[in-house]
Amino acid sequence: MKKPINRFLLKLLLFIMPVFVFFEVLFRLGFAPIVTDSTLFDLKMLAVQKHQVKNIKLLAMGSSITLYELNSDSMVQNFKLPYYNFASWGLQMADMNRLLNSLVKTNQPKYVVICSSFPDFVSPPNNSYLNYINANSFIKDDFPELFYFKNYNSIHQVIRRKFNTYPLSLDNWGGASLSDKLRNTNSEKWNEHDIFPTKYTPLNYKALDSLSTFLNEQKIKLIFVQVPIKKSYTNTDRSKQIISGHFDSCKSIVEGKGGIYLNYYNPTIFTDSLFIDQYHLQQAGSVILTSEIVADLKKIIKQ
Amino acid sequence: MLFTSVTFVFFIAVFFILYWYVLGGNLKLQNVLILTGSYIFYAWWDWRFLFLLASSSTLNFFLAIWIAKSKNEKYRGFLLWIGLCIGLGSLLFFKYFNFFVVSLVNAFRVFHIQSDIHTLNIILPLGISFYTFRSLSYLLDIKSEKIKPTTDWVVFYSYVSFFPCLLSGPIDRPKTLIPQLEKKRVFDYSQASDGMRQVLWGLFKKIVIADNCAALTNPIFEHYKFLPASSLLFAVFLFTIQLYADFSGYSDMAIGIASLLGFRITRNFNFPFFAQSIPDFWRRWHISLTSWLTDYVFTPLSIYFRDYGKAGLILAILINFTAIGIWHGANWTFITFGFLHGCFYIPSILRGTINRNKKNSRINGGRFSLSAFISMVATFMLLMLTFIIFRADNLARAFDYYSKLFSRSILYRFTITEKVNTIATLTAIVMMLCAEWLQQDKQHALQIDVIKRFPVRALIYFGLIFMILFFSPPTITDFIYFKF
Numbered sequence: 001m002k003k004p005i006n007r008f009l010l011k012l013l014l015f016i017m018p019v020f021v022f023f024e025v026l027f028r029l030g031f032a033p034i035v036t037d038s039t040l041f042d043l044k045m046l047a048v049q050k051h052q053v054k055n056i057k058l059l060a061m062g063s064s065i066t067l068y069e070l071n072s073d074s075m076v077q078n079f080k081l082p083y084y085n086f087a088s089w090g091l092q093m094a095d096m097n098r099l100l101n102s103l104v105k106t107n108q109p110k111y112v113v114i115c116s117s118f119p120d121f122v123s124p125p126n127n128s129y130l131n132y133i134n135a136n137s138f139i140k141d142d143f144p145e146l147f148y149f150k151n152y153n154s155i156h157q158v159i160r161r162k163f164n165t166y167p168l169s170l171d172n173w174g175g176a177s178l179s180d181k182l183r184n185t186n187s188e189k190w191n192e193h194d195i196f197p198t199k200y201t202p203l204n205y206k207a208l209d210s211l212s213t214f215l216n217e218q219k220i221k222l223i224f225v226q227v228p229i230k231k232s233y234t235n236t237d238r239s240k241q242i243i244s245g246h247f248d249s250c251k252s253i254v255e256g257k258g259g260i261y262l263n264y265y266n267p268t269i270f271t272d273s274l275f276i277d278q279y280h281l282q283q284a285g286s287v288i289l290t291s292e293i294v295a296d297l298k299k300i301i302k303q
Numbered sequence: 304m305l306f307t308s309v310t311f312v313f314f315i316a317v318f319f320i321l322y323w324y325v326l327g328g329n330l331k332l333q334n335v336l337i338l339t340g341s342y343i344f345y346a347w348w349d350w351r352f353l354f355l356l357a358s359s360s361t362l363n364f365f366l367a368i369w370i371a372k373s374k375n376e377k378y379r380g381f382l383l384w385i386g387l388c389i390g391l392g393s394l395l396f397f398k399y400f401n402f403f404v405v406s407l408v409n410a411f412r413v414f415h416i417q418s419d420i421h422t423l424n425i426i427l428p429l430g431i432s433f434y435t436f437r438s439l440s441y442l443l444d445i446k447s448e449k450i451k452p453t454t455d456w457v458v459f460y461s462y463v464s465f466f467p468c469l470l471s472g473p474i475d476r477p478k479t480l481i482p483q484l485e486k487k488r489v490f491d492y493s494q495a496s497d498g499m500r501q502v503l504w505g506l507f508k509k510i511v512i513a514d515n516c517a518a519l520t521n522p523i524f525e526h527y528k529f530l531p532a533s534s535l536l537f538a539v540f541l542f543t544i545q546l547y548a549d550f551s552g553y554s555d556m557a558i559g560i561a562s563l564l565g566f567r568i569t570r571n572f573n574f575p576f577f578a579q580s581i582p583d584f585w586r587r588w589h590i591s592l593t594s595w596l597t598d599y600v601f602t603p604l605s606i607y608f609r610d611y612g613k614a615g616l617i618l619a620i621l622i623n624f625t626a627i628g629i630w631h632g633a634n635w636t637f638i639t640f641g642f643l644h645g646c647f648y649i650p651s652i653l654r655g656t657i658n659r660n661k662k663n664s665r666i667n668g669g670r671f672s673l674s675a676f677i678s679m680v681a682t683f684m685l686l687m688l689t690f691i692i693f694r695a696d697n698l699a700r701a702f703d704y705y706s707k708l709f710s711r712s713i714l715y716r717f718t719i720t721e722k723v724n725t726i727a728t729l730t731a732i733v734m735m736l737c738a739e740w741l742q743q744d745k746q747h748a749l750q751i752d753v754i755k756r757f758p759v760r761a762l763i764y765f766g767l768i769f770m771i772l773f774f775s776p777p778t779i780t781d782f783i784y785f786k787f
Contacts, residue, residue: 008496011496154772154776156773
């Protein structure tokens with residue numbers, strides 16, 4: 001009986017092997033597997049795997065606001081703790097809540113910094129992040145090629161993603177700066193006036209509450225940074241009321257759970273010329289903001 | 304655990320090695336492994352419903368033995384009724400309870416009676432329709448002394464829960480599967496290779512065709528009110544193909560996996576799109592269900608109504624097809640779908656041509672006739688139209704879809720956003736239809752032993768693998784028939 005079965009398995013293996021070889025070649029050529037809906041997140045997690053980023057004690061998390069506005073050089077130069085910026089485009093507070101649960105396990109950080117503003121509280125969580133969060137650590141850390149199969153990546157989508165994404169380069173600590181090319185890509189989008197609050201805002205406040213509770217239980221200090229907002233966005237009484245309400249909500253949630261709330265909304269320092277849209281600062285603006293954050297963090301972070 | 308998931312690939316790889324290498328030659332242990340594997344496979348979805356599966360198997364195992372032992376016909380009938388009531392009762396509760404409640408409330412409302420009955424939040428156990436039907440046919444066959452009960456509980460439990468067909472069939476009969484479970488199995492290279500080819504063909508149909516069709520049609524069905532009739536027609540065409548590719552793809556994989564383990568299980572599809580009439584279609588579509596209902600519902604009914612001539616036959620057909628409809632789910636859309644298909648039989652009954660088994664036009668003398676082709680296209684069109692009811696959430700939506708479909712915008716151009724996948728899907732559909740047309744005399748389209756040169760065969764296999772890898776859609780959906 002063994003002979004025919006050996007022949008069968010050998011033949012099967014001969015058919016399967018080229019498929020694995022093909023995907024391995026694809027991976028080595030830089031055609032990363034599609035894990036989530038976010039190109040940047042996938043790219044970042046691949047970088048994390050490649051550079052074996054672990055045991056990060058000062059962990060930055062957030063959306064594009066944290067990604068672009070927390071200057072990696074300033075953070076690394078001023079703090080001796082291992083630092084990495086895990087932020088990614090479009091992350092909502094609900095996403096951060098899920099992701100932090102996973103990242104805390106692998107890194108055991110002492111401090112988590114979240115630079116945030118309204119856009120982090122407007123949408124429902126993106127369930128595609130669960131593909132990464134729920135994946136086995138063997139796949140995440142040692143064998144990310146398996147994501148091709150786990151998520152049924154079609155080759156044409158993998159190729160299309162590689163060639164159709166924004167040009168983006170991350171620094172060694174996961175941060176990035178807004179390039180002119182990106183800024184000019186879609187000026188209308190960058191200047192549009194987002195609606196706030198939305199029907200998902202309460203859900204995201206709840207996520208912030210849950211995230212703060214979790215970090216407090218883990219004895220990890222949450223530092224919640226409210227980033228500046230373009231003055232022209234806040235020129236009506238209604239806008240001012242909304243902003244003030246949002247600041248109060250975040251402050252009470254974070255401080256109520258033992259976290260630190262820092263607010264850098266200051267239209268006198270952060271003038272409209274430093275912005276490229278209502279929340280995102282240009283590189284010069286991000287340097288000023290980081291220097292202010294660093295000065296405050298130095299009072300908080302024990303090295 | 305979907306057949307298309309990485310988890311299942313690991314599961315079946317480990318299972319296969321244990322089954323043939325470690326336990327090969329030991330029938331009892333192989334059966335224990337089948338039972339354990341089937342229960343793990345089922346528990347992967349929701350372990351709580353494993354108790355339902357196990358308790359249903361236990362009850363039917365003992366009932367069957369008692370039915371066979373008893374000489375008293377009344378007592379045998381009573382035991383059978385217990386089995387039927389509990390089996391169908393659990394099916395009715397899990398699958399139809401809320402439907403009956405809502406229908407009752409709506410019926411009361413017609414007579415201006417307000418009722419305060421509430422629905423329950425019931426989760427439908429996966430595969431319940433399939434394993435209940437398997438158990439019921441076992442009891443019915445023992446009662447009618449077609450088979451003898453097995454005294455080996457592992458064999459019976461494995462028959463009920465056999466993992467390749469547990470969730471979506473085929474609904475194997477006891478006389479097909481139980482003897483195979485009781486007989487020593489030897490690894491057969493050609494059977495295993497053929498099984499692997501059938502799995503590959505099933506994967507191709509599911510991933511490249513069904514899931515891409517789903518990705519294209521779901522948004523159209525969701526926003527049909529704002530789209531031209533040409534889009535709606537395109538969606539109905541793709542949905543008809545999707546339903547077939549999804550379900551027959553699953554069946555191919557199930558049959559293929561069973562072949563890897565040395566089993567030959569019931570064929571579920573016989574190239575239904577080449578049917579030349581609706582009765583012909585139902586002889587080729589979901590064969591294991593239609594033959595089950597023919598044996599246990601239609602035949603007894605037609606005997607019961609035989610004194611009424613053609614009217615009796617029509618009544619039996621209508622009941623049978625309504626049962627097929629309601630088997631699919633607790634919704635008036637399925638009932639209407641079934642009833643409508645029953646009505647399509649009426650002309651053949653009146654003409655007396657219902658049992659005329661149309662010979663396959665290609666095989667029949669190797670000639671292709673235009674009239675056969677026209678019949679096929681007409682049958683397909685009719686199917687497309689009835690599948691609108693099958694696909695709709697409710698009847699009102701289905702009728703609204705019809706009203707939008709039959710409008711002047713049928714001539715409008717429509718835009719396709721996912722061009723690459725649409726072209727790939729249409730190409731794959733053409734490939735599937737051509738392959739199935741050419742292979743109509745085979746069990747599945749990839750039985751290509753007639754091609755003697757291995758490199759040519761290998762090229763075909765790799766071509767399919769390439770298409771699966773290159774054109775899989777962004778999301779792989781659950782098999783449609785899982786919810787039935």
